[in-house]
Every structure is written in C-alpha cells, then in structure tokens.
Amino acid sequence: MAEYDYLLIGAGPAVAAASGAIRSKDSVGNIGILGAEPEAPYQRPPLSKGLWLGKDKEADLALRSAEDWAALNVDLLLGDPVIRLDPQQRLVETISGKMHTYQKALLAMGGRARQFDLPKELQERVFTLRSLEDYRRLHTRATAGGEVAVIGGGFLGAELAAALSQQANLQVFYAVSGAGPLASLLPDVLQEKINARYRAAGVRLETRKKLSRLRANDTRLILDFEEGHMASCDFLVYAIGMEANIGLAERAGLKLANGGVAVDAQLCSSDSHIWVAGDLATYPDPVWGTPIRLEHWDNAEVTGHAAGLAMVGAASAFAHQSLFYSDLYEFGFEAIGNCQNQMECRTALSPDGAQAVVYYCENHQVHGVLLWNVWGKVDSARQLIAARTDPGSDAWANALREW
Ligand SMILES: Cc1cc2nc3c(=O)[nH]c(=O)nc-3n(C[C@H](O)[C@H](O)[C@H](O)COP(=O)(O)OP(=O)(O)OC[C@H]3O[C@@H](n4cnc5c(N)ncnc54)[C@H](O)[C@@H]3O)c2cc1C
Structure with a gap:
C-alpha cells in the first residue's frame, strides 16, 4: 500500500x-x-x-x-x-x-461524454468525443470519407461540425435543437452570421431538430427527429455535452x-x-x-x-472569474461571466460586422461579456463585471470595443 x-x-x-x-x-x-x-x-x-x-x-x-x-x-x-x-x-x-x-x-x-441509448449493432458507427482515444477513433473513420451527421448545438458539436466540414471527402449534416450552433450563447445578429457561415462551408445545417431515434439499414444510419423529420448518414457524432x-x-x-x-x-x-x-x-x-x-x-x-x-495551506479565497473561448472557421471569441442569450443582451457590432461585444445584463448589472473577434480585453471585461457596472451608465458602452 x-x-x-x-x-x-x-x-x-x-x-x-x-x-x-x-x-x-x-x-x-x-x-x-x-x-x-x-x-x-x-x-x-x-x-x-x-x-x-x-x-x-x-x-x-x-x-x-x-x-x-x-x-x-x-x-x-x-x-x-x-x-x-x-x-x-x-x-x-x-x-x-x-x-x-x-x-x-x-x-x-x-x-x-453524454451517450445516446443505442442498440449494440450501431455502436461502431456512432462516435463521441472526450479523450485522445475518442479523437483517434473518429479521425480514422472521418479519413475514410462519406457523410457524417453531427448532433449537438453546444461548443463541442459546433466546433466539430466546423472542423469536419473542412476535411476532404466528407459531407456534413448538422442538426441542432435550437436556432443554430451555440444558440444559448449568441444573440440573433451573431446567430444569423454563424448559421450562414456553416451553410457557406457546405454544411447541411438543420435547426430546431431533436434526435429521437437511430436505426440502420444495410448501408446507412437513419435518424428520426422528434419533429417528424428524417435524415440518413454513414456515421454519426453525438455531441450533447x-x-x-x-x-x-x-x-x-x-x-x-x-x-x-x-x-x-x-x-x-x-x-x-x-x-x-x-x-x-x-x-x-x-x-x-x-x-x-x-x-x-x-x-x-x-x-x-x-x-x-x-x-498546502497557502491559499486565500478563490476569486478568479474564468474565461471561456472557442474558434469556429475565421470566428474566434472569448467570454466571461454568465452569458446566456435569454438575458438582456446588448450587442455592439463593428461597422464591417466582423467584430462584436455582447453584454449580458440582469437587474441593471452586466453579468457576462462576449468578445467576438476582439482580443486582449478579457481583464477589462472582468473588471466591468466585478464592478457590477450598470449597463445604463455611459462608462460601459464604449469600454471594450475596438472601433
Ligand atoms: C474535445 C474538447 C474540446 C474542448 N475545447 C475547449 C475549448 O475550446 N475551450 C475551453 O475553455 N474548454 C474546452 N474544453 C473543455 C476542457 O477541456 C475541460 O473543461 C477541461 O479538460 C476540464 O479539466 P479537468 O481537469 O477538470 O478534467 P478532464 O480534462 O476531463 O480530466 C480528468 C481526467 O480524469 C480521468 N478520470 C476520470 N475518472 C477517473 C477515475 N475514476 N480515476 C482516475 N482518473 C479518472 C479522466 O480520464 C481524465 O483523464 C474542451 C473539451 C473537449 C472534450
């Protein structure tokens, strides 16, 4: 021992x-x-x-x-x-x-990774992603080409659908239960942009579709959605958190x-x-x-x-507010705090539409900030939240934008 x-x-x-x-x-x-x-x-x-x-x-x-x-x-x-x-x-x-x-x-x-309840004979054609081993298994299958279905509108599904759409010999069908990828995070104006970007990359994006059942014929997986919609693919990535x-x-x-x-x-x-x-x-x-x-x-x-x-007895109370980030095609973002699009979202969009700062507000205070193609501002965003900034004040409005 x-x-x-x-x-x-x-x-x-x-x-x-x-x-x-x-x-x-x-x-x-x-x-x-x-x-x-x-x-x-x-x-x-x-x-x-x-x-x-x-x-x-x-x-x-x-x-x-x-x-x-x-x-x-x-x-x-x-x-x-x-x-x-x-x-x-x-x-x-x-x-x-x-x-x-x-x-x-x-x-x-x-x-x-959350799993979809599957009959054993389908398991070889269904993938999740959490570990390096999972990545290797999916990569081997993706390299063989064909049509992949990606299920899940969170970070993992959004990133994977974008990455897979940039692989040779692979067509991507992408189903999300909300208004698009990252729907719980993005305000409408960014949602429209990102949905358009997936489609421009050749992704067959289906919104407001919830997978209810998977079955197979000799060659294809058949996907049934709660909304009555049906689709098929060669293999599937289940990315529901x-x-x-x-x-x-x-x-x-x-x-x-x-x-x-x-x-x-x-x-x-x-x-x-x-x-x-x-x-x-x-x-x-x-x-x-x-x-x-x-x-x-x-x-x-x-x-x-x-x-x-x-x-080791060397800590004071934990006081750091963590950031999170993602990259989708040429879009990259960092975010901090509580960022949910059902909160009051105030979006400052650059004139060319390429950059944005989204402030997520509740009870007259900024609770979260999303920096969309805006870099080096995480600490300022952190301070804005920690100061319990009133979004009605002038100070906050221009604090983080670069244009
Ligand atoms: C594909 C992918 C992409 C991601 N991309 C981003 C990103 O872009 N931005 C971002 O902010 N976050 C991202 N994340 C999330 C981020 O990776 C996780 O938040 C982070 O890894 C969590 O770290 P952790 O140490 O808590 O746990 P993990 O990284 O999950 O490590 C836990 C380890 O414990 C092991 N373990 C489990 N059970 C036991 C046990 N009983 N005994 C011993 N060991 C055990 C696991 O096998 C694992 O190795 C991503 C996650 C994934 C899977």
Missing part, C-alpha cells in the same frame, strides 16, 4: 496545475497522480479544432514533458482508474486492486451540487481532507456568490492551481 501526502485523482489540466502549485510550496511531500487514461495530462481543446485543421499535432498536446514531470518528483500512476474512495480511512482503491492512502486528496476526474464524473464522490458521501461536487471558496469539499477542481467542482461564483460549475479549460487550470495552494 502506497502512502501519499497529496493524492490527486484524475490526470487532466486541473491536476497538472495542482501538482505544480503543491510542489512550488512543498518540496518534500510526496505526490501521487492517479489517472484513468494511459496518457499523462494533455490539452483537450485541439481534439475538436486544431488537430483537424493542421494547427496542432498530437505530439505537442502534452501539458508537461516527461523531463518536467520527473523534475516535479511526482508519481504518475496512469491507466488505472480509481473505483473507491473511503474518506474515513483516507484510502482509495484502483481497478487493478491497488490501495493508496493520503493525507490530502484532490478530486478532478472531469466528466464523460458531458456529465461530470461524480460517482466516486457520491458513493463516498460527499456533498453534491449543480451536477458536481460542492466546495467552498477554498475549493474544499464537505470532507476537510478532500479538495475538488476543474469540471467536477461546484464553487461559489467569485462575484455573485451563487454556486457555479464550469466546463472550461481556464477554469480547470485556475481552480486546479488554487486547490493545490489550498492543500
């Missing part, structure tokens, strides 16, 4: 950041990382963007080189998922039967909230020896105090770092 001062469960960006933060303050405590995947922590965002477009290479995805991991003096125990957490004995057990004890533990197991991996924490009796594990402003869970970070953590919003759980890269790194510092 191995005994660790710090045992970090999950091997993603949150754990990578936490291990660096711990080591920066404690050069002697022993650190173990337990990961389900065979890879050391790597970047996920390129799996739906840069890897398809030749901007990134698999060889460059690792978050640290083998030498950097060695220098950090961490035990990387990979390909062996944790199946049991016992907070009373401060012990975890992995699927291979190994036991590890800890003084302090971090849970950062991220999440898994993720579910946080709460199982271990739930069975261990930790308090849950918002689909994740509830933590305080120091990212500590209802057990005082267990911290939580990344996609799994539900923490008090640094500005509004309400519980939030985010599924974004910056959030994983920043909460991981903060949790690491808290575990």
